[in-house]
Amino acid sequence: MTRLSSxxxxxxKRLQGGxxxxxxxxxxxxxxxxxxxxxxxxxxxxxxxxxxxxxxxTEEVPEKIILHGKALGFDLEPFVETNQLTMIHFLELRANNxxxxxxxxxxxxxxxxxxxxxxxxxxxxxxxxNLGTFSIGIDLKQFRDKLxxxxxxxxxQNRTSLIVMDATAHELTHRIAEYSxxxxxxxxxxxxxxxxxxxxxxxxxxMRGTKISLDIINYDITEEGIKLFPAKANR
Numbered sequence: 240m241t242r243l244s245s246x247x248x249x250x251x252k253r254l255q256g257g258x259x260x261x262x263x264x265x266x267x268x269x270x271x272x273x274x275x276x277x278x279x280x281x282x283x284x285x286x287x288x289x290x291x292x293x294x295x296x297t298e299e300v301p302e303k304i305i306l307h308g309k310a311l312g313f314d315l316e317p318f319v320e321t322n323q324l325t326m327i328h329f330l331e332l333r334a335n336n337x338x339x340x341x342x343x344x345x346x347x348x349x350x351x352x353x354x355x356x357x358x359x360x361x362x363x364x365x366x367x368x369n370l371g372t373f374s375i376g377i378d379l380k381q382f383r384d385k386l387x388x389x390x391x392x393x394x395x396q397n398r399t400s401l402i403v404m405d406a407t408a409h410e411l412t413h414r415i416a417e418y419s420x421x422x423x424x425x426x427x428x429x430x431x432x433x434x435x436x437x438x439x440x441x442x443x444x445x446m447r448g449t450k451i452s453l454d455i456i457n458y459d460i461t462e463e464g465i466k467l468f469p470a471k472a473n474r
Contacts, residue, residue, distance in 0.1 A: 240448050243364070243399050246284030249467040253456070255449050258422070261397040263390045264446075265370075265416050268426030269406045272439055273460045276311065277426070278366045278403055279304065280464045283313035285399075286324055290363040293325045295354070297372040301326035311464050325362075327354065329372065348373040348385040355392060365393065365400045370416065371408025382412060386419040394421070422446035431457070441467070 242256035251257045258264050258281075268274045278294070285292050296304060301319075304326070308315045318324035329350075351373055358365070374382055393400045404416055406427075417423045425442045441456040457468040 243290075244281075244284050244288070246280035246282075247465055247467065250465075253443070253452065253467075254446060258399060258401070259446070259448055260399050261394060262421035262447075263393055263400040263402055263419070264422040264424065265402050265404060265420040266424050266426065267404045267406055267409045267416075269428060272426035272428060273458075273465050274403045274405070274426060275299070275304070275307065275368055276460060276465055277424075278368050278401055279308045279311070279313050279315070281401055282324070282364070282366055283308060283315060285364045286315065286318040290399075291323055291359075291361050292318070292364040292366070293327060293358055293362050294366045294368070295327045295329065295351070297329040297367075297369050299368075301328055311462065313464065348377060348382060348389070352385060352389055352392070355389060360396075362398060365398050366403070367400070368403040369408075370402050370404040374404075374408045374412050379412060379415065383415045383419065386416060390419045390421075417445065422449070 241260040242251075242254070242258065243260045244251050244257040245254065266274055266277055282292055282294060294301075294304070299307075305315050305319070315324055319326060351367070355365070370386075377385075390400075402416070402420060409416060423443070423445045425444065427440050427442065428437055429440055430436065431438045439458050439460070441458050442453075443451050443456075444453065445451075459466055459468070
């Protein structure tokens with residue numbers, strides 16, 4: 240199986256080389272666990288490897304994402320300038336709808352499916368941050384059906400996709416997104432029983448075609464992005 244690096248050497252080792260190419264992987268977690276940083280790190284590495292990429296942002300504006308990346312040493316701006324990376328901003332569309340007098344405006348997952356269909360054929364990598372936006376005000380079965388369709392289309396087009404979803408929306412939708420995607424990585428904060436301090440942990444419950452450990456991995460967010468601690472530090 241061909242792999243695409245996550246942008247993190249230590250994580251790649253745990254995934255037998257990285258994310259399965261042409262598949263959808265779900266990243267879910269609480270605020271402050273580094274979900275967006277995770278996506279930026281992967282996106283930057285994919286661009287460096289010559290992949291054509293698209294980032295669909297539903298919350299932060301592209302300019303802030305680029306600044307965030309620069310602060311960590313992942314400068315996405317040159318790739319945007321050469322059109323190797325396209326940033327699509329759903330939040331701006333939502334704000335414009337509200338300004339025009341619409342109320343209770345939310346992004347429907349049909350909008351996302353339609354958008355994916357018109358993305359250029361030569362795009363290799365797609366990052367969606369945050370899928371939770373599309374779970375608001377939608378029937379659970381419809382959400383599952385639409386997400387299944389989205390994952391199938393992206394996989395059929397051989398596009399490696401990282402789908403970020405906030406933990407609140409993930410729980411409210413009974414974690415059904417995990418059934419639609421090829422793999423799942425959960426980011427969380429909890430008390431380390433050995434230190435008594437709140438720390439960040441990563442758990443990989445599913446990655447098809449990959450021999451994975453179900454051990455919880457201790458990690459931190461540094462000035463150079465996400466850093467995994469050695470296995471001995473997890474005990």
